Amino acid sequence: MKILVPFKSVPDPNDATFAGEAASASKSVINPFDEIAIEEALRIRERGEATEIVGVTIGAPSVDEQIRAALAMGVDRAIRIDDARALDPYAVARILRAVVEKEAPHVVIMGKQAVDDDSNQVGQILAGLLGWPQATFVSSIEFLDNKTRARCTRETDAGLEVVELDLPAIITTDLRLNEPRYVSLPGLIRARRKPIEVLTCDQVGVNVRPLTTVLAVARPPKRPAGTRVESVEELITKLKQEAKVI
Amino acid sequence: MDFAWSDQQRELLNAVGRFASQQLNYDVIENDREGIFNHEAWKKCGSFGIQGLPVPTEHGGLGMDPLTTVAALERLGYACKDNGLLFSINAHLWTAVTPLVYNGSEAQKKKYLPGLCNGTLIGGNAMSEPNSGSDAFSLTTTAIKKGSRYILNGSKIFVTNGPIADLLVVFATVDKTRGTDGISAFLVEKNSPGMNVARKLEKMGLRTSPMAEVFFENCEVPEENLLGKEGGGAFLFTRSMTWERGCILASAVGSMQRLLETCIRYANERKQGGQSIGKYQLVASKIVDMKVRVESSRHMLYYYGWLSGHRKSVYLEAAMTKLHIADCWVKCSEDAIQIHGGYGYMTEYEVERELRDAIASKLYSGTSEIQRNIVASMLGL
Ligand SMILES: Cc1cc2nc3c(=O)[nH]c(=O)nc-3n(C[C@H](O)[C@H](O)[C@H](O)COP(=O)(O)OP(=O)(O)OC[C@H]3O[C@@H](n4cnc5c(N)ncnc54)[C@H](O)[C@@H]3O)c2cc1C
Ligand SMILES: Cc1cc2nc3c(=O)[nH]c(=O)nc-3n(C[C@H](O)[C@H](O)[C@H](O)COP(=O)(O)OP(=O)(O)OC[C@H]3O[C@@H](n4cnc5c(N)ncnc54)[C@H](O)[C@@H]3O)c2cc1C
Numbered sequence: 001m002k003i004l005v006p007f008k009s010v011p012d013p014n015d016a017t018f019a020g021e022a023a024s025a026s027k028s029v030i031n032p033f034d035e036i037a038i039e040e041a042l043r044i045r046e047r048g049e050a051t052e053i054v055g056v057t058i059g060a061p062s063v064d065e066q067i068r069a070a071l072a073m074g075v076d077r078a079i080r081i082d083d084a085r086a087l088d089p090y091a092v093a094r095i096l097r098a099v100v101e102k103e104a105p106h107v108v109i110m111g112k113q114a115v116d117d118d119s120n121q122v123g124q125i126l127a128g129l130l131g132w133p134q135a136t137f138v139s140s141i142e143f144l145d146n147k148t149r150a151r152c153t154r155e156t157d158a159g160l161e162v163v164e165l166d167l168p169a170i171i172t173t174d175l176r177l178n179e180p181r182y183v184s185l186p187g188l189i190r191a192r193r194k195p196i197e198v199l200t201c202d203q204v205g206v207n208v209r210p211l212t213t214v215l216a217v218a219r220p221p222k223r224p225a226g227t228r229v230e231s232v233e234e235l236i237t238k239l240k241q242e243a244k245v246i
Numbered sequence: 247m248d249f250a251w252s253d254q255q256r257e258l259l260n261a262v263g264r265f266a267s268q269q270l271n272y273d274v275i276e277n278d279r280e281g282i283f284n285h286e287a288w289k290k291c292g293s294f295g296i297q298g299l300p301v302p303t304e305h306g307g308l309g310m311d312p313l314t315t316v317a318a319l320e321r322l323g324y325a326c327k328d329n330g331l332l333f334s335i336n337a338h339l340w341t342a343v344t345p346l347v348y349n350g351s352e353a354q355k356k357k358y359l360p361g362l363c364n365g366t367l368i369g370g371n372a373m374s375e376p377n378s379g380s381d382a383f384s385l386t387t388t389a390i391k392k393g394s395r396y397i398l399n400g401s402k403i404f405v406t407n408g409p410i411a412d413l414l415v416v417f418a419t420v421d422k423t424r425g426t427d428g429i430s431a432f433l434v435e436k437n438s439p440g441m442n443v444a445r446k447l448e449k450m451g452l453r454t455s456p457m458a459e460v461f462f463e464n465c466e467v468p469e470e471n472l473l474g475k476e477g478g479g480a481f482l483f484t485r486s487m488t489w490e491r492g493c494i495l496a497s498a499v500g501s502m503q504r505l506l507e508t509c510i511r512y513a514n515e516r517k518q519g520g521q522s523i524g525k526y527q528l529v530a531s532k533i534v535d536m537k538v539r540v541e542s543s544r545h546m547l548y549y550y551g552w553l554s555g556h557r558k559s560v561y562l563e564a565a566m567t568k569l570h571i572a573d574c575w576v577k578c579s580e581d582a583i584q585i586h587g588g589y590g591y592m593t594e595y596e597v598e599r600e601l602r603d604a605i606a607s608k609l610y611s612g613t614s615e616i617q618r619n620i621v622a623s624m625l626g627l
């Protein structure tokens with residue numbers, strides 16, 4: 001079985017850089033949900049159910065550090081679609097469809113959303129474009145019937161939902177699926193010998209253009225400092241007249 | 247001389263920083279209070295690759311050059327707040343692993359290095375004795391050859407990693423009348439008959455790095471565990487001390503950088519007298535001094551690493567590097583407490599621990615006075 005894992009390079013969420021300020025390359029990481037997807041693919045391979053894991057990302061050469069991190073974790077080879085534009089979910093899904101058609105994986109495992117824009121759409125759109133079944137927000141995956149079907153547990157507001165789907169399929173990962181391993185230095189050194197294939201959109205035969213444009217990114221307004229009240233009476237008056245909550 | 251990192255080095259350093267900040271900083275206050283060694287973190291460091299940094303690849307290491315190694319340890323010190331853990335790793339690297347790499351027989355390297363690199367084995371050394379510290383070569387522990395074994399008798403003190411070590415490099419004399427030329431080094435495994443890891447020593451700082459007194463009473467060591475030549479111990483010790491002096495405070499440079507950043511943040515946030523305390527010249531000037539100390543320490547460290555990697559003599563530079571960084575670390579951590587005011591003195595702010603951890607750097611691997619003696623003698627004084 002071959003697994004395709006799309007992943008995105010995002011500003012390090014543990015490093016409080018403001019989204020509007022250019023994050024330096026060294027402060028980027030693999031999107032944590034995608035890291036969970038990579039980890040799951042590795043575990044599936046380690047239990048003997050997969051033979052190849054291919055990673056794919058879209059970006060400028062500066063994302064190579066995250067690609068090598070994925071290879072260091074254990075991904076076998078990687079593809080970078082060389083496109084530095086800020087793409088929206090539909091454009092990303094169309095590029096990924098082209099990669100899926102080229103690579104013909106049995107399953108695509110990817111993060112449910114990227115922590116920078118929180119779109120939570122690519123997996124779903126990709127499934128739609130391919131006409132494949134999908135299981136989103138997944139917290140466990142198991143393969144059935146000689147790996148022709150998958151049984152996934154989904155985390156929903158109402159509770160845990162168990163679904164079965166035919167392969168090939170799209171699976172998007174939630175936080176509790178696993179805890180990803182860390183990139184080790186020997187892994188990083190091994191990763192240098194693994195191939196990174198760089199392709200343009202032209203080469204995979206798609207012509208994408210973002211349908212949405214980000215006009216501005218602004219910091220949330222600073223909250224004004226609180227005020228001290230002298231007495232309970234003053235508090236009640238203010239709650240009534242100013243805050244109008246009682 | 248070029249200290250601009252290649253892409254490969256930068257990726258390695260970033261990986262170290264990410265690993266350390268995510269995996270090594272739990273229970274530090276608690277472990278410091280109780281004097282607990284974080285064995286789990288040690289194993290993680292091993293599987294991540296820290297203990298193998300300077301070890302050739304054929305023996306299970308990463309084969310990194312000295313400059314990359316000290317830079318990686320600096321980043322480790324920046325991202326990991328458990329100075330005791332890092333001290334244990336340093337003692338392991340520079341007093342057990344390096345002597346094995348440079349003086350071990352093929353069989354010894356094969357037997358011990360892979361485990362020492364991957365985190366399954368812990369090493370240390372036993373040189374200091376109750377009556378020989380700075381004057382290390384006046385040691386009195388004896389090793390008398392009997393058939394195919396050496397019989398060790400004597401007592402050692404201040405053995406870092408003693409309570410947890412699987413392998414100790416023990417220095418003893420095969421013949422007191424030969425003076426320095428009688429000193430020899432032995433690889434002694436834990437639970438060797440006649441070796442007694444006694445009292446665990448309670449200390450001011452580096453409390454997460456365990457230390458013990460070790461006694462040898464007719465302790466039998468097989469002759470194949472002689473490290474280097476009989477009588478070659480003093481040379482071996484001097485060489486490993488040079489490595490140790492150059493590298494052991496790499497993580498301290500990272501820790502100073504972290505303190506500096508913490509202080510800048512605090513000085514900007516903390517307001518007294520209607521303004522950020524960083525606006526007071528007396529506070530700002532402390533932070534400026536910290537910055538200069540970090541930068542000068544870093545440059546001496548990298549310079550040492552560069553020289554060492556280019557196989558130049560580093561005896562003088564290692565002593566100066568150790569001397570300077572130790573002074574800077576102690577001063578930086580004292581200033582950091584001062585800048586934090588009363589809060590800096592409180593355990594939960596994790597600043598006071600830094601001073602307690604830093605002070606020993608003026609003692610181990612040769613006291614600051616001994617480093618000054620070395621520099622003076624190298625200057626022809
Ligand atoms: C945290 C820590 C970890 C350690 N780990 C180890 C270890 O793993 N293995 C090991 O073998 N040892 C270890 N040591 C011991 C360390 O190497 C000694 O403490 C150090 O060499 C000093 O020896 P001493 O304590 O006997 O002091 P002394 O040598 O008695 O020195 C006392 C004072 O006299 C000064 N002095 C001594 N001789 C001279 C001189 N010639 N000129 C000027 N001043 C002088 C010293 O600088 C010092 O200020 C460790 C020590 C510490 C604090
Ligand atoms: C062991 C201990 C016991 C204590 N016991 C008591 C107690 O019993 N009762 C009590 O009320 N308090 C007590 N304190 C609090 C102590 O009085 C304060 O810590 C001290 O006054 C400093 O205030 P701060 O900690 O808020 O630091 P800050 O005032 O915030 O000072 C932070 C840093 O800024 C510097 N700074 C501030 N203002 C200026 C300025 N104008 N010019 C130049 N530099 C400036 C300070 O020197 C310091 O380096 C105690 C503190 C300690 C450590």
